Amino acid sequence: MYAMDKMYLTVDGQRFGTGVRSSLGEGHVELVDLNISPNLMKEISLWLARYQDEVDKHPIDAVKAERLDLDGIGLCKKLSSELSPAKVEYYSDFKGTKLWFSEAGQ
Secondary structure (H helix, E strand, O other): OOOHHHOEEEEOOOOOOOOEEEOOOOOEOOHHHHOOOHHHHHHHHHHHHHHHHHHOOOOOOHHHHHHHHHHHHHHHHHHHHHOOOOEEEEEEOOOOEEEEEOOOOO
16 A cells, blocks of 8 residues: 555556556556455556557557557546645656646646
């Protein structure tokens, strides 16, 4: 269990990850340790599997990649809502950049 006011998390599709990692370089976070809803845990796991399947393809389908990033941003917002006031950001492995960031409590 983590203290919400000290949480800095990144949602990403990183290979061999959980879909959520510490933004402070402390590695991936097990979803069960976040105390989030079972539905959100399932959504993150399913999204991560789809994301990693697309990353393995060459060439990557840009339309699917964009959709997966948009879905990831949606998950990021849900995670931010469930873990408020934690800070949650989204990182696109497809684009190699952060796409969305929430300030604590937003």
